[in-house]
Amino acid sequence: MTARQALRAALALTGAVALTGTGCSADVPHRGHGSAAPGASAAASGAVPSPGAPGIGDPLMPLDGNGGYTVRRYTLDLDWRAPGTPFPAGTTISATATQALSRFDLDFAGNALHRVTVDGAPAAAVREGDELVVTPARPIPRGGTFTVRVTYTADPTQRRQRGDAIREYGWVPTPDGTLVCAQPDGAKMVFPVNDHPSLRAPVTFRITTPPGLSAVANGRLVDRVRRPGGRVRWTYDSEEPIAAQLIQMAIGKFTFAESAGPHGLPVRDVVPDGLVNDTEADRSLTPRHLAWLEERLGPYPFRRYGVLVGDTDLPVALETQSLSVVPKDDLLGDRVDAERNLVHELTHHWTGDSVAIRRWSDLWLSEGHARFYERLYSAEHGGVSMEDAMRAAYEQHDQWRHDDGAPAEPTEPTLFKVMRYDGSALVLYALREKVGDDTFNRIERAWVTRYRGRAAGTRDFVALASEVAGEDLTPFLRPWLYGPDTPPMPGHPDWQVDPVED
Numbered sequence: 001m002t003a004r005q006a007l008r009a010a011l012a013l014t015g016a017v018a019l020t021g022t023g024c025s026a027d028v029p030h031r032g033h034g035s036a037a038p039g040a041s042a043a044a045s046g047a048v049p050s051p052g053a054p055g056i057g058d059p060l061m062p063l064d065g066n067g068g069y070t071v072r073r074y075t076l077d078l079d080w081r082a083p084g085t086p087f088p089a090g091t092t093i094s095a096t097a098t099q100a101l102s103r104f105d106l107d108f109a110g111n112a113l114h115r116v117t118v119d120g121a122p123a124a125a126v127r128e129g130d131e132l133v134v135t136p137a138r139p140i141p142r143g144g145t146f147t148v149r150v151t152y153t154a155d156p157t158q159r160r161q162r163g164d165a166i167r168e169y170g171w172v173p174t175p176d177g178t179l180v181c182a183q184p185d186g187a188k189m190v191f192p193v194n195d196h197p198s199l200r201a202p203v204t205f206r207i208t209t210p211p212g213l214s215a216v217a218n219g220r221l222v223d224r225v226r227r228p229g230g231r232v233r234w235t236y237d238s239e240e241p242i243a244a245q246l247i248q249m250a251i252g253k254f255t256f257a258e259s260a261g262p263h264g265l266p267v268r269d270v271v272p273d274g275l276v277n278d279t280e281a282d283r284s285l286t287p288r289h290l291a292w293l294e295e296r297l298g299p300y301p302f303r304r305y306g307v308l309v310g311d312t313d314l315p316v317a318l319e320t321q322s323l324s325v326v327p328k329d330d331l332l333g334d335r336v337d338a339e340r341n342l343v344h345e346l347t348h349h350w351t352g353d354s355v356a357i358r359r360w361s362d363l364w365l366s367e368g369h370a371r372f373y374e375r376l377y378s379a380e381h382g383g384v385s386m387e388d389a390m391r392a393a394y395e396q397h398d399q400w401r402h403d404d405g406a407p408a409e410p411t412e413p414t415l416f417k418v419m420r421y422d423g424s425a426l427v428l429y430a431l432r433e434k435v436g437d438d439t440f441n442r443i444e445r446a447w448v449t450r451y452r453g454r455a456a457g458t459r460d461f462v463a464l465a466s467e468v469a470g471e472d473l474t475p476f477l478r479p480w481l482y483g484p485d486t487p488p489m490p491g492h493p494d495w496q497v498d499p500v501e502d
């Protein structure tokens, strides 16, 4: 019998005692069941160690995130070598148990696992799909703080594919380095983590680079230390808690272009050396974008911003927190298109990054808002008028409902389909038409203010909109968000929905 089997046997026994005890104490007075009473109180208080849940039960991605503990901080150590080359890596997780834990899970995919310790002692670790199941040598009491250390060889070629707007995600190769696009559930390919957008923790990044290369990550550069062989270790602090899908770590030959936004907000663009001049005109618009969004949504909710120019052919722009990644092609073409992409990722910092989604089915709140303000900005700056864009979306809305699910009814494969973008911007447009500009703007401000730094969902949005508007908007919003048929557009009785084609 291994130590692990012994532990399992012991836990099975404790569990049985707790069960008996609970039944006893609920129905009849104690009659000398000496061992049952302590078991009962222990079970009721969650003190009997049991496994943490393998996921938080999101209906679309049930195993993402984990139960039984909260993460206080992740510290990532990446000893990066060369493009496409495996390298030594480690992750330290400081956590607090929310129940007595016999074992717990982390989300972790691929890579070559070496060793897991809990509070310095070797722990049993088993991989089951994308779950890393960790059994510590001793159970962790409820409320106890503990530190998990996972060492592994990272595989920077790991990527996954989706059939929607995300296409490829995970590590994204560049000619001399790498960057990360983890949305929606690809952070687990980078480090062991609670990989769900509603779960956030601060992150410390320690990235060691070869001579001549730089590293960047979300947040603030804390220090830069010389290592043997001309290598440099860069330490960044995320400054704010961050969801796994919004992490950014990039390595390359970079120029750091620093400027200031409204109220002196530090703006730091990170640009591959050869692309500094060609992207400058578009990048220099960031302060204007910030000011425009602050007028509508209030103060920018983080301590810095910047654009990481992606030297990649992948069509991925992503709202990685405090440092959006935008592929170079988005910044080398048409100005109107470039601004749409830049404003989209910046808007996410209010809706998506600061106000996180509670469940994946709430994605329409993140993408719908980003698309709404992207289009609103563009309409005022040389792009298609809001009414034309929304009328086109209206015409296709039944088809999108058929193909992608209603805005708040996605399936896992249809998450990042057009219904979550223009289809959901249309819901916000309908709301604005219904309640008027002033009320709509107050709803929007209240949304990003009340839920700043928190996770919120569809029900929260409908309740808040109703509260601000002073009328129950549930009967209005429900058919827009759920079900097969697009409701009439307020104020536009002439708008028609195209027939659905199978």
Ligand SMILES: [Zn+2]
Residues within 6 Å of the ligand: 344, 348, 366, 367, 370
């Ligand atoms: Zn987006």
